[in-house]
Amino acid sequence: MINSEEVLVLKEVRYKENDKILHALSKNKGLIQLISRGCKKNNSPLINVSQTFVHAKCELYKSKDMYVITSADLIDNFYYLRNNMDAFLYGSYILELIHYIALENMVDNKIFDMTVEILKNLSSSNENFDKLTAAYELKLVAMLGFKPDFYHCLHCSNDIKTDVILSIEEGGFYCPNCVNNGNGINVLYNEILTLRKILKIKFKDINTVENINSKVMNLIRKFLFYHIGKNNFITLKLLNNE
Ligand SMILES: [Zn+2]
Incomplete structure (x- = not known):
């Protein structure tokens, strides 16, 4: 099931070659961990939202105890x-x-x-x-x-x-x-x-x-x-x- 959730990225951790795990505060679920797949590639649509200080609206699905980002819109990066x-x-x-x-x-x-x-x-x-x-x-x-x-x-x-x-x-x-x-x-x-x-x-x-x-x-x-x-x-x- 895809969820839409507003998040604030508190911390980014490198994961595999092109991915990151983002520790984020979400508007409705408290602290969550997001997997941003492929976000380190230059042409990734997730490149701008997979950084500390980002406030974004994300489409997510749950995979075990984490959420996978399928798409995201940047609201602000301060x-x-x-x-x-x-x-x-x-x-x-x-x-x-x-x-x-x-x-x-x-x-x-x-x-x-x-x-x-x-x-x-x-x-x-x-x-x-x-x-x-x-x-x-x-x-x-x-x-x-x-x-x-x-x-x-x-x-x-x-x-x-x-x-x-x-x-x-x-x-x-x-x-x-x-x-x-x-x-x-x-x-x-x-x-x-x-x-x-x-x-x-x-x-x-x-x-x-x-x-x-x-x-x-x-x-x-x-x-x-x-x-x-x-x-x-x-x-x-x-x-x-x-
Ligand atoms: Zn008194």
């Missing part, structure tokens, strides 16, 4: 990511991150669409790659169901109106009256407002959110990494010149 080293590295980090997450979690079509959207924004932007990536990470936290309550104290449920303490492990904030034995990270009320705004805005409007500073970005990343159980992404080491 070409301009290749013109800017930072954009490329942030884009590569997004692929590595979502690859890991899709191995461990059900990734639905909303996460698929958001991942395509962030690559589009990284590809069309000349700046703010770090802020765009932080916004993706925070929205991902929410979509995976780990989102802290940004409006209420974890313990007494009172509205958050002042500086608070973040407990990453417990996934929420303590108000000054309920301070959690002093454990946790101090978060200013202004930073809470920034986090709330990031959750609501579209990537293209990232410039309208003030105060996305390195502390806020680090908090988001720390929170995400704790809850997905991984922090050693190779592309991040390249980004941080480690």
Whole structure:
């Protein structure tokens, strides 16, 4: 049976003389492996779609635990990511991150669409790659169901109106009256407002959110990494010149 499926290619692996195996996030099936036969030949109709960063609509049939591509239409390859080293590295980090997450979690079509959207924004932007990536990470936290309550104290449920303490492990904030034995990270009320705004805005409007500073970005990343159980992404080491 032939299926039509939108995919984002996360990784390409050489296979036999002219073929590739593509690790891809699909819109409806989560992580899948695609065999692209003959795609290394110059005249192959699959040559342009069998590459990392490709967003394509494919016709597929299932063969054992893989899918074979019979035809495909390129939707986007985020070409301009290749013109800017930072954009490329942030884009590569997004692929590595979502690859890991899709191995461990059900990734639905909303996460698929958001991942395509962030690559589009990284590809069309000349700046703010770090802020765009932080916004993706925070929205991902929410979509995976780990989102802290940004409006209420974890313990007494009172509205958050002042500086608070973040407990990453417990996934929420303590108000000054309920301070959690002093454990946790101090978060200013202004930073809470920034986090709330990031959750609501579209990537293209990232410039309208003030105060996305390195502390806020680090908090988001720390929170995400704790809850997905991984922090050693190779592309991040390249980004941080480690
Ligand atoms: Zn409280």
